[in-house]
Amino acid sequence: MRLDVKKTYKLFIAGKFPRSESGRSYQVKDSKANHVANVALASRKDVRDAVQAARAAQPGWAGASAYNRGQVLYRIAEMLEGRREQFVSEISSLTGKTQKQADAEVSAAIDSWVWHAGWTDKIDSVAGSMNPVAGPYFNISTNQPTGVVGAFAPQGSALVGFVNTIAPAIVSGNTVVVVTSEHLSLPALTLGEVLATSDLPGGVVNILSGKEAELSSWLVGHMDVNAVDLEGTSNPTELEISAANTVKRVIRPGTYLREGSKGNLQHILDLMEVKTVWHPKGH
Amino acid sequence: MQAEEIVGSRLTNQSLSRWLHSLPGVDKVGLEARAASLATRSIKTTSKVWGLDMAIKMMDLTTLEGMDTPQRVRSLCQKAMTPDMDDPECPTPAAICVYGDMVPHAKAALGKSKIYVAAVATAFPSGRASMKVKLQDTKDAVAFGADEIDMVIDRGAFLSGNYLEVFKQIQAVKQACQRPKGKPAHLKVILETGELQTYDNIRRASYLAMLAGADFIKTSTGKVTVNATLPITLLMLEAVRDWFDQTGELIGVKPAGGIRTAKDALKYLVVVKETAGERWLTPELFRFGASSLLNDVLMQRKKLLTKTYLGPDYVSVD
Numbered sequence: 001m002r003l004d005v006k007k008t009y010k011l012f013i014a015g016k017f018p019r020s021e022s023g024r025s026y027q028v029k030d031s032k033a034n035h036v037a038n039v040a041l042a043s044r045k046d047v048r049d050a051v052q053a054a055r056a057a058q059p060g061w062a063g064a065s066a067y068n069r070g071q072v073l074y075r076i077a078e079m080l081e082g083r084r085e086q087f088v089s090e091i092s093s094l095t096g097k098t099q100k101q102a103d104a105e106v107s108a109a110i111d112s113w114v115w116h117a118g119w120t121d122k123i124d125s126v127a128g129s130m131n132p133v134a135g136p137y138f139n140i141s142t143n144q145p146t147g148v149v150g151a152f153a154p155q156g157s158a159l160v161g162f163v164n165t166i167a168p169a170i171v172s173g174n175t176v177v178v179v180t181s182e183h184l185s186l187p188a189l190t191l192g193e194v195l196a197t198s199d200l201p202g203g204v205v206n207i208l209s210g211k212e213a214e215l216s217s218w219l220v221g222h223m224d225v226n227a228v229d230l231e232g233t234s235n236p237t238e239l240e241i242s243a244a245n246t247v248k249r250v251i252r253p254g255t256y257l258r259e260g261s262k263g264n265l266q267h268i269l270d271l272m273e274v275k276t277v278w279h280p281k282g283h
Numbered sequence: 284m285q286a287e288e289i290v291g292s293r294l295t296n297q298s299l300s301r302w303l304h305s306l307p308g309v310d311k312v313g314l315e316a317r318a319a320s321l322a323t324r325s326i327k328t329t330s331k332v333w334g335l336d337m338a339i340k341m342m343d344l345t346t347l348e349g350m351d352t353p354q355r356v357r358s359l360c361q362k363a364m365t366p367d368m369d370d371p372e373c374p375t376p377a378a379i380c381v382y383g384d385m386v387p388h389a390k391a392a393l394g395k396s397k398i399y400v401a402a403v404a405t406a407f408p409s410g411r412a413s414m415k416v417k418l419q420d421t422k423d424a425v426a427f428g429a430d431e432i433d434m435v436i437d438r439g440a441f442l443s444g445n446y447l448e449v450f451k452q453i454q455a456v457k458q459a460c461q462r463p464k465g466k467p468a469h470l471k472v473i474l475e476t477g478e479l480q481t482y483d484n485i486r487r488a489s490y491l492a493m494l495a496g497a498d499f500i501k502t503s504t505g506k507v508t509v510n511a512t513l514p515i516t517l518l519m520l521e522a523v524r525d526w527f528d529q530t531g532e533l534i535g536v537k538p539a540g541g542i543r544t545a546k547d548a549l550k551y552l553v554v555v556k557e558t559a560g561e562r563w564l565t566p567e568l569f570r571f572g573a574s575s576l577l578n579d580v581l582m583q584r585k586k587l588l589t590k591t592y593l594g595p596d597y598v599s600v601d
Contacts, residue, residue, distance in 0.1 A: 048592055055594070224594025 012192030014053035015202020031096030042210035050206035054175040057203030062173030066121035073117035116167040145173035152232035161258035296447040309482035342376035360392035386427035401431035408504035410435035453495035471499035477509035489522035499535035510540025539572025545583040
C-alpha cells in the first residue's frame with residue numbers, strides 16, 4: 001500500500017511558489033464540506049512582496065512587443081488545454097458541478113485566453129485615434145498600460161471568473177496582483193503553475209490566496225498600485241475611497257460579466273491610460 | 284596609549300608583523316553562524332520605529348560617482364536636511380559623503396545645519412598614487428572644510444606584508460587631518476575588506492588602523508564586488524570592543540556598500556548592540572555608508588506611521 005502524495009497549494013509571486021510569509025494556511029473544502037487541501041493564507045507582507053514583484057516586472061512586460069505578448073498569452077491557452085483534466089476535477093470537486101459542466105467552464109476559460117491574446121496588437125487600431133486639430137500637427141491618441149493592477153477575483157467563480165479578471169489586465173502590458181476567491185482558490189493556484197511554465201515573465205501575474213477582507217485595505221491602499229479591480233470585495237465603497245487617495249483607476253464590482261462572457265474590450269481599456277502626442281507635420 | 288607600548292617593542296615591520304600575526308585566528312564558521320543567527324531576530328513596533336530613526340541618524344548619505352555635479356551634491360544636501368517633506372520630526376543623516384572637490388558645494392548647501400561633510404581622500408577608491416598626492420588630496424579636502432576624511436589603505440602593501448608602510452601612511456594622513464585652528468577632521472580608514480581575502484586579514488587590518496590612529500574603521504569603498512557584509516561588520520565590532528578594553532579608546536565602525544534596505548539596516552543595529560554593546564549605538568561610533576538606503580528607510584518609516592505601503596514614486600530620487 002502506498003500513501004497518496006498530497007499537493008500543497010502555495011502562492012505565486014515573482015514566478016516562484018512561496019508559502020505565505022506569515023506561515024499560515026487554511027483549509028479548502030469541497031462542495032460536500034470535506035477537507036481537500038491546505039492552502040497558503042496570504043498576509044499583508046505577501047501583498048507587499050507581490051506588488052514589488054509586479055512593479056519590477058511591469059516595464060519589461062509593457063516593453064515587449066504586442067505580438068510577443070499575444071504569443072505568450074496564446075501559449076497559456078495551449079498549456080491550459082494540456083492540463084484540462086486537472087482543472088475539471090478541481091472545479092467539479094469544489095463547486096459540485098458535473099464533469100460536463102466543469103469541462104465547459106475550462107473550455108470557456110481557454111476561449112477567454114485566446115480571445116484576449118488576440119487583442120494585444122489590435123487595441124490601438126480599434127481604440128486609438130488620429131485627432132483632427134487646427135494646426136500643422138498630427139495629433140495621435142494611443143492607449144498605454146496603467147502599470148500595476150490590484151485585483152480581486154469573483155468569490156463565486158472557480159476558474160473562468162479568475163481568468164476574466166487577470167487576462168484583461170495583462171493584455172495591454174499591465175502586471176497584476178490578484179487575490180483569488182477564498183473558497184474556490186484551487187484552480188486559480190493551479191493556473192499559477194500553468195503561467196510559470198508558459199513563457200510569461202515572472203512577476204507579471206502574482207496570485208495570492210486568502211481572505212479578501214484581510215488583504216483588501218493593504219492592496220487597495222498600496223501607493224505603488226495604479227488601478228484596482230474590486231470585483232471580489234465585500235466593502236467596495238470603503239475601498240474606493242481609499243483608492244481615491246492615490247487617484248487609482250477603479251473597477252467596481254458588477255461592472256463586467258466574469259462568467260458567460262468571453263471578455264469585453266472596455267474592460268481592457270479601463271485599465272489603460274490614453275496618451276495624446278502632438279507631432280509637427282511641416283506644411 | 285602609544286603604539287610602541289601596545290606592540291611591546293620599537294615599531295619595525297618585523298615587530299608589527301609579529302604583533303598582528305599573534306592576534307587570534309578568526310573562526311570563520313562560528314563568525315558566519317553568529318551573524319546569521321543575529322540576523323534572524325525580529326524587530327517590531329516601537330523598537331522598529333526607534334531603529335529606523337537611528338538608522339537615519341547614523342547614515343552617511345553618499346554620492347561617489349564620476350558623474351557627480353555640484354547640482355547633484357546640492358540636491359543630496361537638500362534631501363539630507365529635509366528627508367521627509369511631510370514630517371519635520373524626521374531625523375537627519377549624520378553626514379554627506381562626497382569626493383574632495385565637492386566639499387565646498389556640500390558645505391555651502393548645508394549651511395548652518397548640524398550635518399557633517401565627509402570627503403573620501405587618498406586616491407579613493409584604489410589608493411594607487413604617490414604619498415605626496417594622497418596627502419595633498421587629504422589636505423585639500425580638509426582646507427575646504429571637510430569634517431571627516433575617509434581614506435583608503437594601500438591594500439597592495441598590506442597584502443604583501445608591508446604593514447609598517449600602511450601604518451605610516453595612515454599616520455601621515457591623520458597628521459594631514461589637523462587644522463591650524465579648530466578641530467581636526469575625523470579620520471575613517473577604509474580597509475576595503477572585499478580585497479583583503481581572509482577574515483584574519485580583516486582583523487589584522489582593523490588593529491593596524493586603530494594602532495595608527497583611526498577614529499573609525501570602515502569596511503569598503505562600495506566600488507568592488509564584495510562590500511559590507513554582516514560577518515565582516517561583526518568581526519570589526521569585536522575588534523573595536525576589544526581595543527576599548529585594552530586601551531580605553533572608543534573607535535567607530537562604518538559598514539559601507541550594499542546596505543540597501545531598512546531590514547538590512549536593522550540587522551546591523553542588532554549586531555552592534557549584541558557585539559560592541561549599547562555604547563556603540565550612536566552616530567558618533569557607528570555609521571552606515573549608503574546612497575539608496577535612505578529612501579527605503581523613509582518608505583518603511585512612513586508605512587509605520589500611515590499604515591499604508593509606499594511606492595518609490597513617493598520619495599525623491601536623490
